[in-house]
Amino acid sequence: MGDDALPAAAAGTAMLSKRLTGWALMAVCVIIQPAGVATTPFVYAAEHWVEIKSPRFSVITDAGEKRGHEVATRFEQMRAVFSNLFLKGRTDTPAPLTIFGFRNTKDLGAHSPQWKGKAVELSGYFQQGRDRNFIVLDLSAQQRWRVVFHEYAHLLINSNLQQMPSWFDEGIAEFLSTLSIEGDTVQIGLAPEGQEQFLSVNQLMPVEELFAVQRDSSIYNDGGDHRSLFYAQSWLMVHYLMDKKLLGKMDDYVADRNRGASVSEACLQTWGMTARSLDRELKDYLAGAHVASSRFKVTIDATKPVYASRALDRVDVDAELADLHMHMPDRREQARAEFEAVLARKPDQPVAHRGLGYLYLDDDDVERAARSFQRAAAADSDDPYVHYYAGVLRLRASSHTSEEIARGRRELEQAVALNPGMADAHATLGQLCAMAGDYEMGASALRRALLLKPREERYVLGLANILMLQKQWDAAESLLRPPALILSFRLGSRPRSTRGYSSPQPGKGVLSHQLPSPS
Template sequence: MSRIIALLLLFLSVLTASASSPSWVEVQSPHFTLITDAGEKQGVHVLDQLERMRWVFKTLFPTSNVDPAAPIFVIATKNKKDFSTLEPEAYLAKGQINLAGLFLNTIDKNYILLRLDAEGEQHPFAIIYHEYTHLQLSKASDWLPLWLNEGLAEFFQNTDIHDKDVQLGEPSMDDLLYLRQNRIIPLPTLIKVDATSPYYHEEQKGSIFYAESWALTHYIEISDRQNNTHHLSDYAERLSRHEDPVTAAQEAFGDLNQLQKALESYITQSGFHFFHMSSASAPIDDASFKVKPLTQPEADAIRADFLACEQRTKDSRALLDSVLKEDPNNVLAHETMGYLEFASGNLPAAQKWYEQAVKLDSQSYLAQYYYAAISLSTGSGDDAQIESSLRAAIKLNPEFAPSYDQLASFYGMRREKLSQAHILNSQAISLDPGEMRYRLNAANILLEEVKPDDALRVLKQALSVAKTPEDAAKVQQRINEIEQDQTARNQASQQAAARAASQPFVPAREVSTPPKHPTEEPHGPKHLAKGIIHNVECNGASEIELKVEGSGPAVSLYTNDYMKVDFTAANFTRQEKFIPAKTWRG
């Protein structure tokens, strides 16, 4: 291993010494795009490593789609000085961790930042391979338990990729040392750890959780290979059918007490096996990689976009100003300016930047998406143009989940094409199962279709895959709202039926006062009213009148039965005794 590192470092030093020019090049492989200031050969080498890692996953999981919907961009800097212009500000202070790379995931792209002069690292690509593994596992996040998700990421991060072979699963000496010095977590507890568990968030408990997840994954992987068994794949198969993780473990691995004893013994042994794969036949042809020089504004636009995604806003804006001064038609610079304005809450400015980006390049799916999303959020823009832009974004990148979700929300807000909206939401969830927003929106569409039971089913499924306590709390709150709303409606219906049954028969000639408002079913075109609710007046048992006052003329609304009105709002829980005149105003 040390020989390989020494050769790699020698190779890097020769390249960086010869690349004294600050010019940047772009290298495109079939599945990655890289920019670097270390020269063409170094850029090709890095992408060769990443393409081989992708080949490892494709070989190990041949039926899986190993390519994410959002593109993967790599920025490889030749030294620490260049790296520091892009790394998170938290790591710039003296005494902080010396980063060699990081993986940055956003809703519309994935960034890998690498420092090519990192020295003394046994596995210089470890953090990249770790996060790349999570990216590969993201579509299984709705059924994969955290211990296995993190265990596999820890397992693959210690991968060494050479020209003609790959070493997988080398032991983690840091994890082994930590486990030998601390009591391990009982396996039933480890297997049940979820996003709300202190074992996933508290530093000391988290450390043992990660280390033990690696050790258990490593033990089962090696045991399966040595004994020609398939316990781990059996376990994954049961999980994919949404079996309880502990029950599935007992069925796949046997007695968990015996497994724990075997794991404890495994941790203390002196030697460990790992996997060896021949990559000589990997269909990776470096000569096919496309290389082109970048102008400084082109490179700076990419670097500015990374800084924006990393929330180094001031540095990003400064770089963008210089880019647009030299290249006023740089599409990425317009997109990134739109993103910065959007993040700062200046939606009109963001909309303007994205609109200009669309005009400069109608083939930019991100510009199309964000222009439509912001227009929808602000209530500006033409409905036909918004729908057209979202459909264009889907056509340009069918794997980009937010476009489907946004178009579904567009239909849901207008209460039209709801069946199509449901299909769009389902597609968004299938593309990104871990995004809670898509599942919450899917539930809202089902409520619009008056399918509360189906909405609850979607939300309870979402609750089982929530990754953070905050996500779990949001989903649980929505479940509580719907269940309490159903309870209130059922009670009101029962009370109305009881009152009707207790009232004496009234002859036809003694007709009571007719309802104040028309009673026919709503008909005609549907409209969207945005504003603040005022002048809420309740008349009789269930009649209600109100006004919605916004930027345009006030809109008056009424109903003879407010219990038939679906009302939802953030941080709102419908109470059993629900009085709109007190609740809805404002």
């Protein structure tokens, strides 16, 4: 199906523990599950499930209400730290986040990603999709928080900051992955276990090489010590820049690189030292005691959020788990069977009808998809996903009559009214508006989608296309050029003069205050 319509399977590929550095990956192994585990729905037997809803998260767990509150609180705190550091006290996520907390490894194993047909043993993982995101946790594992905090940091980075170098993204994610919370004080910058030792026994990469790594570079995607060193040194670089109050000039560095400066030239213009000088600085910083003793404290609101909790029937839990599986490329057909099994037990279960409708639409079976969405809407008219998928259905219709487009717009307008943070719903609404010739509304919807998800190239191209249809050639060309200013930090330093480049999008990548001195 079209990439611009529904969440693609590729977008849902689980970002597993491979993002950890190599020393930590040694603890992750593949286990052999019985042959039926991968395909038989719901092989475990948990008796009591609850859903905990905090202001921004939904936690579904079989570990009890108290543990569910703990999980929701930890994620609210993680979000608050990121927001206070980078975004003037606010964050956006382009798709809702559901967190599954399993009470033990066995329960999680029935729902973990697969490698060569076998379940992978891990303590937690992040499953991304365009319409919604999931984090899955083994609440009995000691390393559960670091894995998912790293991935949740990536979700926040991708949702709120414009495009940055790979080392910055990975360094920030590692930097935040070890946060420690006590009351209203959060410590960040703690070295991941074994990180300093790993760096001390391996020769550091030259800064020119580290800064040149891109997301399609072999070092970023291949396994082994080179990738492990990339992750570890990215953390060290962010720690150094944060400690020296130099991270606030990252916008200048990126702007210089976008203007064609080499890595070394950009380093010299930004931080007053060449790449080779920065090599020496980084080695001295690692060798000193400061990296081990530096702690950065951030104050957050210690008031516990108001939670809503409810017991879940097992059939409703099974529908939610099937929805998770539907977003996993290696479990999609399993999800189909699970949705059907749920509906055999509870014919009006809305999540199951919605999920089957999505799968039918993915099969280009528009008629069956429409019937499933109608039944889902009848069971739960306030479900924004149902209205979103129904709007996508109109986009996928064989004929785009004015009536079909109008119906699709109404569905998508209802979806974003129920959940204003659904970036893809805004983008799809923009497409339908443009198809109807309503370019102003189309551009407005796509701009909103870009505010929610500034790194999504599909949205940039869609908005540029509308601007060209309006003959706004200069605006379209400007949009398609690499941004000269990516974000504006105020971490103890001020960026250079703007020198003619444009400001970042409002609320995107602007730090709210000076970072406290390390203690």
